[in-house]
Amino acid sequence: MKRIFFFRALGIGLCLLSAFYSRAQNERSTRYTERIEGTDVSFEMVLIPSGTFTMGSPDSEAGRREDEGPQHQVSVDSLWVGKFEVTWDLFELFLAENKEVFSGLPDEKRMQVDAVTRPTPPFEDPALGMGRKGYPVVNVSPYAALTFCKWLSALTGRFYRLPTEAEWEYVCRAGSQSAYSFGDDPARLNEYAVYFENSEAQYAPVGSKKPNAWGLYDLHGNVAEWTLDQYDADYYARHSDGVVHAPWNKPTSLYDRVFRGGSWDDDPEDLRSAARKKSGMYLQKDDPQVPKSFWWYTNASYIGFRLVSPATPPSPAEIKKFWATVLDE
């Protein structure tokens, strides 16, 4: 399929940098809380400094797979990163009737928010009865996650998106070189991660384990996280010389997308900082209809996502181009 996503009319273009929206934080601090006006929902973002790191894993790492190499140097710009995975509490606002929830917003803002296409209701409970309040959102397609980011950007006036695969690994590692951000010993996973052995067959509320060195929770485990990148097993081999700045393997098809971090349903080796997973039709295998839902997956109850926002916001033109690229507008 040539198109990244099936064509979806996404309404009028959005002017995202009308950043007059109130935000309860000092921009120069290293964290802020985004409060969604008219609701009691908020989420926290942590400022991660720019830096250079070694992406991928060495041959010697236990459980290492071919696609994690060659190791190479990557530099990443400073960015705000969600302290937690996106919760149902926040995502459900996107599903709600905007007009009711956000009736207090100025007309212009409400129009921008309303202009973003929203998902059709899911047929099944995408949470599979695992719980909603305080729990991470799952079973959403990358398309749904990105459309949510666009909606949230319109609502808050700040540009939110998924991390690139490189950004994801950078913030997961938090300066570490080991298999996990806390070291190499999977025996310590229980302190830091919700995974197969300790999950009781379901996800946990976000932030139930220890954070990494940069104060971010659940990078390892709980739910795996979507990235912006297409999966190519040999992607790292394409830029092994010198330091690569802000790589992004732009998707050219619906599948395969990279998701990272492992989940409540995974074994220790799949939770490693370098471990890569790819999406595919198998994540919709129980959707009996054609066309299958663009929004909801039936077999991805272990994949959610985390928000990032570049510390230096892109220009309105760049943002417009970004949405056009990732949402195939």
Add this chain to the structure above:
Amino acid sequence: MEKGNTNTRRSFLKTGAATLVGSALFDALPVQASGHQSKPIKVGLVGCGGRGTGAAFEALRASQSVRIVAMGDVFEDMINSSLAKLTAQFKDRVDVPAKRKFVGLDAYAKVIAECDVVLLATPPPFRPAHFAEAVRANKHVFMEKPLAVDVPGYHQIQEIGKLAEQRKLNVVVGLQTRYATRYNALMEKIREGMLGDVVSLDVYYNVGAPKIRARQPGQTELEYQLRNWRYFNWLWGGQLAGQAIHQIDAMNWLMNDFPIAATGIGGRQSFFGPNQGETFDHQYVEYTYPNGVKMHVQCRNMDNCTVRMGFYIRGTKGYADERCRIYDLSNKLLWRFRDSDEAVGATQLEQNVFFNAIANGPYINNTDYGARSTMTTIMGRMATHSGQDITLEDALSSKTLLVPEALSWDMRMPNAPDESGNYEIIIPGKTQVL
């Protein structure tokens, strides 16, 4: 078919490696992978909605020999939209020129005449007639559930199923739960005794309201009802048949038996007006199996309510649910199925089995359990509609036809609306079902 992971997970079972009954019973590989590259298999599709189109995709993936050669529907736009999707992905194996696109109430027979294998995926009231024609014409049949909406339809399906068996025509029924690897693994664990004796079954099919296809100017009553089919009992069979049959059939499979009595309640609380026809939006049925075990089935079609499609199986030693987890009575997880390694779903597996049976054998015929689970749902609907306790024996003697005997676009429908466009609503205690 791509795999999710770059290497294989250690195991999908928490407690040790076990032989997976699913992979033993069903060849999960597409047919061509087993080395058979025989002459093209001509496949026709009757009913070109989302499920029929899905089945056609899966047929194409099941065997390289499959060619889609004919399509039929009562509406031309349904054919065209389905054909466009199929052609976009399988250009070389979809060959449906205008002369093999059949539109109308009699399209099915014309499709059947053009193919070796037919996929029957219209709404269920037409299934007995379509199945009869396919077997009469000596075609292998994949047919979607439910298989009928009334008792005469059930008897007809059973009769034709026997004829198909005599003629060695393969029949696969789209109750895909029976083909799902995870449910096979769960059933095996339960049969091995992990739950002890099964004492009680709960089934849930609580989802939102079906999409409304509002009446359009110029439509005849039949056309409107066919477009908006999920709001009419004769077209959908009601929630038990149209939706909960998956879980009900799974319980019948587990029990290796079928309920002999039903009692239940139901009504319309949120459905309203001409656009929502005459179906119930909630029902509860208590079924009794011959060994006395009860199956409690709840269904809801209301928006903004808790959604669950599943089941809860209680045994003397523990319980199990649709996520294929088994717990002991102190809520300790004993076993769970881990399926994220499997690349394809059960609707694909059932097509793989179907086309494998056609190419290589052994012979397969799902008609009996498909029909009997359909009958379970019909009996349940009789109980909720009438407000009476219904036995299987009484139900099986019903001569009531929900499906009009002859259909024409301008016919007067037996369930025609009143002057304000509203339909007669079933009232338990007044409505006769036997």
